[in-house]
Each structure stands twice: as C-alpha cells, then as structure tokens.
Amino acid sequence: MSTHRASSTTNAGNAYQALAEAHDDARWAFGTGFDDPLSGVDTTLPDDVPGGKLAEYCLMLGDDALIAAHRLQEWCTNAPELEDEVAIANISLDLLGQARLLLARAGRADGTGRSEDHYAYFRDEHEFRNVRLVERPHTDFADLAAFLLLFGSWRLALLGRLTGARDPVLAAIAGKAVKELSYHREYAAGWVVRLGDGTELSRRRMIAALDRWWPFVDELFHGHPAEIQLATLGVAVDPAYLRGEFDTVLASVLSAGRLSVPDGAPVAGVAGRTGRHGLHTEALGGILTELQGLARAHPEATW
C-alpha cells in the first residue's frame, strides 16, 4: 500500500526519499505512511466522561486487537491453504484497523495527543492492557481456529454492546467492528465444526486446542476497576455481562462439532492482577520485541 507516487523528476537518485516527499510524510517506510485514522473526526469528550479513564479503556480494547493481530500475522506464509492464508491476513488487518482507531482515540481522550504509533511502539510490557488470551502463540491450525472462535465471540459480544456507548467515537468504532467480527466468528466456527467433526486426527487436535486455550477464558469476564466504573457511566461494558452470550454461542458451535466445553482451571493472576492490570505472560515480551524493535532502534527515523 502506498500513499505516495514516485515522481521521476524529484530525487531520482533516491527512490525512498522521492516517495516520502510526495506527500510530506517521511516516516512512511515504518508503517502505513498514513496519517491519523481519526483525521477530521470530532473527538470532543462528552460531559461527565473522565478522559483519563476512557483512554485507559481504549488502550485495553486496542491492545487486545493489536496483539491478536500480531499473532495472526505470524500465519502469513504458514497457513495450510492459500484461501486460509488470505482469510487470516484479512482478519488480522481488520483487527489492526480497530487497534489503530482505538489507540488514536486514547491519545485524544487523555489530552496528551499521543499518536497510535506512540502507544504501539513506545510502551513497555507492563503498560500493555490486553487480556492474556491474545498473547499465547498458536501451535497448529486447530489452535488458531479455537482462538478465533473464543476471541471473536467474546469481542463481538463486547463491541456489540458498545455500539450504544456514551462516547460517540467509541460507539462508532464499535459499530464498524461488529460487522467485521461477525465474519471472523463465522470463519472460526466453520473450522471448529469441520475439524471437530472431521477425521480422528483433526478431532483430537481440535479437542487439544480447546483445552489449551480454556485456562485463559475466565479472565475475559473479570472487569478491571476502570472498566466497571466506566460501565456505570454508560461508557464501557462490564465484561461479566458477556458470559451468557459467549456461553450460548460456544455451546452451539461445539455441539455442532461434537465437542464439549472444556473444564480446565483458569490460569492464575498475581494478587488479583491479570492482563488488564499490565500483568502478562512471558509470551508478550517476544511479541513486543518483534513489534517494536525497528521503531525503537530508529525513533523518528526517515529513510
């Protein structure tokens, strides 16, 4: 993707520079090269909505999407079939888009004006607020399908309720995201059923995958105090209320695939702290090294 058109007349000796100059964005080589995803959106805070708390909440939802998108990108060139390769990449792109909007919203809400790049590249591990579910590496394709079903069903239930949130920006981001997430969930459900009700091997792998993910599911329904406080103001959703919808969806998909709901014990937090508090599994460090390395080695570099 490119916002910039090479001009044969400017700086022919340096193609990168010529590209960068076309639209005055010299940092294009590091990322999208495109400006603020909230460009021109009215980001005024509604009365009574505490900006700092809203920013914190946007980081939680944005980090979930960012880290999940990163894990999905690892499937590029590794998917079992070309069609799935493309599907996974597109799902990842949707989530990355949601992350960009949410991180940009955080920078407006807390009054710092920090950009999406600041939050993605220049925060340390303990400052990330994602649930730990999104961190775990995917070990095989059944693992990916199980992850997408669990994550997609939960996020769809969550963002579906946020379409009525009192922050119109957050509500609008959710309004777009639910359409995307319903396709993600459908894709995942199709594979969970196919693998669960497939061959002896595919079924064994699907059951094992669900067992591996299950310990991370409980955390999805325990709200951080900031979420619960905002929920009372009509700005956020207390995730405890999502459990019913999540369980119903999961039960229908699993029964279609002749699978049972796993029953493993939840992975522990530390003194009540989990992903939403900035406490993560060791897997997050590896993700951030890859995600942030280039930007941190050359901050504000131009190519």
Add this chain to the structure above:
Amino acid sequence: MSAEDHGPAYAVAATVTDPELPVLTLAELGILREVRDVDDAVVVSITPTYSGCPAMAQMRADLTDALRAAGYATVEVRTVLHPPWTTDWISETGRRKLAAAGIAPPGPARTEAVVLPLAAPPSRVRCPRCGCPDTVEISRFSGTACKALRRCPNCVEPFEHLKEI
C-alpha cells in the same frame, strides 16, 4: 444522487476512483459522504469501508490531488465514522460496473445480529460471467477484506463477490 445535484467541487471529487476497485468511483462506492466548497476551499467527508482499509490514505491523497488540480487551493479530507459504511450504499451504476468487471455485486446487507450459520447458507450470488444462479463459496475472504472468493459450477470459473456488510 447524480453529480449534477451537487456543486462543482462534488463533480470533481466524484470522478476519483477507488484504489482497490478502480472500476468504481468513490461516489459510486458510497463512501463519498459530503463535499462542501466555500470559495476556493473544499472539505470532503469520506467513510471507511473497513476499520483497517489500507486504501484510505490513497483515497485522501487522490481526492486532494484531483481537487487541487481543479483549482481548489485548500482541500481538507475528513473521516466520518458514523454511521458505518454498508454495501447498501453502492449505487446502481456501481453495481452494474462491478458485475461488468467480473465481481458479483453484494446483496442486501445483514441487518440483524448474525445467527451462526453452521450449515452452508443457500447461494444467493449469481455468476457475473454466465449468470448461473447457483454458485459455491470457496473462501469467505479474498484478495481484500471486502470480497469473498466463489466458483461457478456452470462456467467453471472462479470469481470474486463483494460481500454484504
């Protein structure tokens, strides 16, 4: 709406094509929401198709270039997130052009929460080449997030379908 219903700046903006579906203009795609011009300054509002649509920046740049070339000194392109874009906003002309380009146009967008279809839904997508009404989905996602990949059992050709959203 035709370009004649709007001001001259709209007419210019309406000629800009979509970077990923170049057979369509941004107006036909339904993402060009408003063009306001006061003297030689223009404010254009567009709505993204998908949250992560990588073509947004290109659209902004193309709109700015087209309007500047038409003599508007100041061009501002604004993003409007609400209401979210739906394939229902693709114009009739846009749908005809898609089909002519071998891309099956979308049916009516889903309005209700999706009930998980665990059995394959009946096909509602006609082959844009031979018109066969009964085609098969190969993949829910194709070269871009907005398209699915399908196959026609009659003419035995694959084709893309702009899926309902």
